[in-house]
Amino acid sequence: MRAVIKGAYQTRFGELWDKGIKELMLEAGKGAMKDAKIKAGEIDLVLVSNMLGGRFENQGHLGAMATSLLGIKTGGLRVEGACASGGLAVNQAVTAIKAGEAKTVLVIGVEKMTDKKVEEVTQGLMGAASEEERRAGLSFVGLYALMARKYFKEFGAEKKDLAYVAVKNHSHASMNPKAQFPFEIDVDKVLGSFCVAEPLGLFDCAPITDGAAGLVISRRGKDKRSVEILASKVATDSPSLTGRKSLLELEATKIAGKKAYKEAGIKPDEVDMAEVHDCFTIAEILAIEDLGWAKKGEGFKAVKKGEFSLGGRLPVNLSGGLKACGHPVGATGVKQMVEVVTQLRGEAGGRQKKRARLGLTHNIGGTGGTAVVHILKKL
């Protein structure tokens, strides 16, 4: 039995001062149910993916909070895996459906981040790392900066090479009305932005974002707007960057990717479009290589050539990615799937990839402690 996505919805991403975590969950849940044309009584389980609600909003118990808002009594719970919470929640929805315990699952990814000061968000996100890394005064930008510096040394890349990732993702976001930054930028803008952790500047980083996304996943659904989940795979690694074999790859991405390609019965180059975890520009380059679309050390050249832009051989992050669509951490993995569903349905407007049949999502927690890869197919 395979699971099918029947409904998909994304709230606007950005600094949403008029919306709290409850309003965001309600909008995403209702939106996904409306898109699927189902009622609250048909939902067997609600999974809420969220990382920081307990810390920032002092609100735990999000499963019951979401179900009560939506008038659902059949059970709900929160799934947490740092920035991979969304991907993990979808994976658990698929598992519940395959196990026969649920026919229809509502997944809501949500994060409310912009009420807090930047240094508090930076500190909060470091909860996804290790005590040793926190004690060193590292931030997530700093951790990815350690990887970027090593990549530069090994493969002769430079700051300018990373800038093309941000330029590409902003260009895609300029065609996405739900994006936090729906405007284009150029390489000089990226290189001129202030430095956060050398060698990464502000425009190498995904922003701090409020937002939510919802999916209705079911065992049935043969209408032409439904999208099939061909593979849902998770891999884990040391949450600390010090515990990795290499700074030049995310082994969890490679493992989850290989398992997903095998289960879907496809080769990497058969993917038509993908949403990958570009929390920092260097992260997208590593993902492109680790998912088998470019040789190790060659990814940055292929990005520069436009191979992963709209119109290229495999458009990556047509939503604008985490960089320009925004990164409400618990919602990101769900939003990535909403974008792929929109593309496979042919409803993406100006940023539509033509003849998209197979799509992939890649969601990372921390610096690669968790990786979730999904492969979706148009019915």
Added chain:
Amino acid sequence: MKSAVKIWREKDERLEQLDKAGKVVSWTRILEAPAGFEGVYIVVMVEMRKGKRVVGELIGGKEPEFGARVKGVLRRIGRGDKAGVIEYGVKFKLI
């Protein structure tokens, strides 16, 4: 928030690299510090003798190079917190 008990419990791990030498694998200069830290500082990833990798602040303000040799020294960590606990741990200096 740091508790004195937590810091005591972590003491073996926390002081493991004290006075030990290793080589710089990568580094970054942090310009936007997380809450609990302040100013601009360099953090290094260091490979110790048996291949174990650790991270810590590099004191002295000078940029290292790949493979530069460093040694663990005892220093105050962060700027302290509301509980008034002054935290100590290992930072690195170039040798």
